[in-house]
Amino acid sequence: MKHAPWFWTLLGAALSPHTLMAAALDCSDGRPAPQDLERWRSETAEGLQESSLGSRTVAEQIRSCFGPQVPVCLQRMNDYVNRNDVAPSAQDTPVRSSPQKQPPAELFLNGAANFEYRIPEDIEARAAALGWPSVRYKSRHSGGFDRDTASLLMIYVPGDRVNPPVNFDRWLNFALPEDPESEAGRPTPGSPIPSAQDYAAEENGEVSLPKVFTMVSLDRRQGQQPGQVYFQRFIRNGRGQTAFKPEGNSNPKRCVSCHPNGLRAISPLGFHVRKDETMMDAEAWATVKRINDAMTQAAGQRTVSWREAPVSSGSTQKKTLLNPAAFGPSIGPLVPLNGRSRTPEFISQCAERRRVVDLRDIFNRAPGRGNVYRLSNNPQIDPAKILRYMNCGACHGTASRAPLNSLTGWAQVDYKILVDQSMPLGAHKNPLESTSGDVQDALTADERIALANCLQAEYELEKKEIARWLTPGSCE
Ligand code: HEC
Numbered sequence: 001m002k003h004a005p006w007f008w009t010l011l012g013a014a015l016s017p018h019t020l021m022a023a024a025l026d027c028s029d030g031r032p033a034p035q036d037l038e039r040w041r042s043e044t045a046e047g048l049q050e051s052s053l054g055s056r057t058v059a060e061q062i063r064s065c066f067g068p069q070v071p072v073c074l075q076r077m078n079d080y081v082n083r084n085d086v087a088p089s090a091q092d093t094p095v096r097s098s099p100q101k102q103p104p105a106e107l108f109l110n111g112a113a114n115f116e117y118r119i120p121e122d123i124e125a126r127a128a129a130l131g132w133p134s135v136r137y138k139s140r141h142s143g144g145f146d147r148d149t150a151s152l153l154m155i156y157v158p159g160d161r162v163n164p165p166v167n168f169d170r171w172l173n174f175a176l177p178e179d180p181e182s183e184a185g186r187p188t189p190g191s192p193i194p195s196a197q198d199y200a201a202e203e204n205g206e207v208s209l210p211k212v213f214t215m216v217s218l219d220r221r222q223g224q225q226p227g228q229v230y231f232q233r234f235i236r237n238g239r240g241q242t243a244f245k246p247e248g249n250s251n252p253k254r255c256v257s258c259h260p261n262g263l264r265a266i267s268p269l270g271f272h273v274r275k276d277e278t279m280m281d282a283e284a285w286a287t288v289k290r291i292n293d294a295m296t297q298a299a300g301q302r303t304v305s306w307r308e309a310p311v312s313s314g315s316t317q318k319k320t321l322l323n324p325a326a327f328g329p330s331i332g333p334l335v336p337l338n339g340r341s342r343t344p345e346f347i348s349q350c351a352e353r354r355r356v357v358d359l360r361d362i363f364n365r366a367p368g369r370g371n372v373y374r375l376s377n378n379p380q381i382d383p384a385k386i387l388r389y390m391n392c393g394a395c396h397g398t399a400s401r402a403p404l405n406s407l408t409g410w411a412q413v414d415y416k417i418l419v420d421q422s423m424p425l426g427a428h429k430n431p432l433e434s435t436s437g438d439v440q441d442a443l444t445a446d447e448r449i450a451l452a453n454c455l456q457a458e459y460e461l462e463k464k465e466i467a468r469w470l471t472p473g474s475c476e
């Protein structure tokens with residue numbers, strides 16, 4: 001072993017009596033014996049849970065003892081204690097030198113010279129001519145960054161349909177001017193792309209136009225190499241200014257709360273519908289489906305990687321920009337750590353903990369203004385169903401999809417269960433997906449609220465079970 005021997009006596013000083021007894025992890029004669037490692041692991045996990053041990057201390061211990069060859073049984077702990085030891089986003093490759101962060105120039109005026117992106121009025125026709133699917137839609141909760149409008153235009157740019165072909169796909173999300181209030185309920189936005197005259201009118205203070213467009217790109221999964229995700233925002237400053245310019249690198253933590261797996265399926269008004277809701281027209285509906293399916297296909301139906309930043313000067317080690325799986329217990333796990341949340345008794349207590357769930361649009365934009373869900377006066381809830389559907393971890397947190405955890409915005413969980421009803425996957429069917437041609441749902445409205453409530457109550461218990469979460473399997 002080329003690493004200096006460590007005797008964890010250092011730890012003693014400021015610690016609780018419990019951790020004072022913590023085993024020394026003695027690596028002076030090579031690897032510690034399995035039973036010593038197991039004891040050290042469980043005591044260290046307790047120390048981390050009680051915060052009597054800091055992540056950095058433990059990270060250093062593991063590094064000194066094992067170098068890069070961390071034993072399998074310490075991998076999760078090692079990821080957890082290093083979760084904040086990530087490359088700063090400023091260290092990531094900038095737009096200029098990452099083709100993945102550059103929108104296709106063909107879509108923009110002047111060929112996007114100087115990284116200035118001017119959106120032509122015929123951008124949708126340009127996309128169509130290039131064979132790139134596009135769809136107008138309205139977000140009903142948190143899509144887009146312009147607080148004045150929920151109207152968006154998505155253009156999907158498959159890597160094999162650009163010239164020359166590239167191994168990454170791009171999804172561009174443009175804000176469109178808001179429809180008039182009378183058109184708020186119509187799924188497809190009607191407002192045109194702003195023209196030169198519109199920008200001139202903005203300069204005179206007559207109108208306010210969208211200021212942000214964004215792009216998520218994915219290096220397609222190849223063999224065992226996971227899809228690599230890139231986030232980039234483009235902003236337009238100042239009234240009358242026509243050029244959108246790339247922002248500095250996005251801190252992935254600003255995006256992960258709503259994009260746990262990188263790409264986020266769009267869920268427009270009129271896509272997943274209830275009985276009384278207007279659907280998008282069939283063509284737009286099919287395009288949304290196609291664009292969403294492409295997100296999981298490009299990732300090879302697997303969890304994506306948030307990439308490593310290039311090596312910084314003065315360092316030899318590449319660092320990840322974010323490792324979402326390292327952020328503690330997950331929401332709706334297959335095997336909860338707390339040992340009591342999957343019983344009918346627990347369900348009867350948690351089912352009604354929120355009688356009203358308010359998921360109105362984050363900017364109070366019109367399409368999502370009515371997202372308020374109330375339990376009925378005498379809710380009929382089948383606990384067996386709730387228990388069955390709490391297994392979100394059958395997909396999330398497996399090799400196929402990133403976990404939902406402390407990085408995830410809770411509103412996103414509520415959203416998927418209550419607003420668009422797309423989760424649990426497959427329980428709800430839209431007219432175009434069901435055999436009857438009607439909306440079908442395996443859960444009642446009350447049961448959906450109960451499911452969201454019970455996942456929340458359970459997660460409050462799970463979050464505290466850091467020690468159990470840190471010690472899967474055994475070292476012996
Ligand atoms: C508050 C939640 C939230 C945050 C934070 C967020 N997004 Fe999104 N984003 C969404 C939602 C929701 C959608 C899907 C559209 C819809 O259904 O309304 C979306 C869709 C997108 C899309 C279209 C492609 C896709 O994945 O669907 C892009 C591009 C995008 N977001 C970029 C970003 C970037 C870049 C960041 C970080 C700087 C970010 N978003 C942060 C909620 C968010």
Ligand code: HEC
Pocket residue numbers: 258259260261263264265296332389390391392393394395396401402404412413416417422423424425451455
């Ligand atoms: C059978 C697999 C499966 C199950 C079970 C499942 N999901 Fe998902 N989930 C997916 C897939 C696939 C997506 C992406 C497609 C989409 O958003 O429609 C997704 C997307 C999500 C997202 C958006 C973030 C992301 O990863 O894109 C949330 C939040 C979510 N699911 C919550 C839940 C919750 C809560 C449950 C349990 C009540 C659940 N899911 C159960 C497969 C599943």
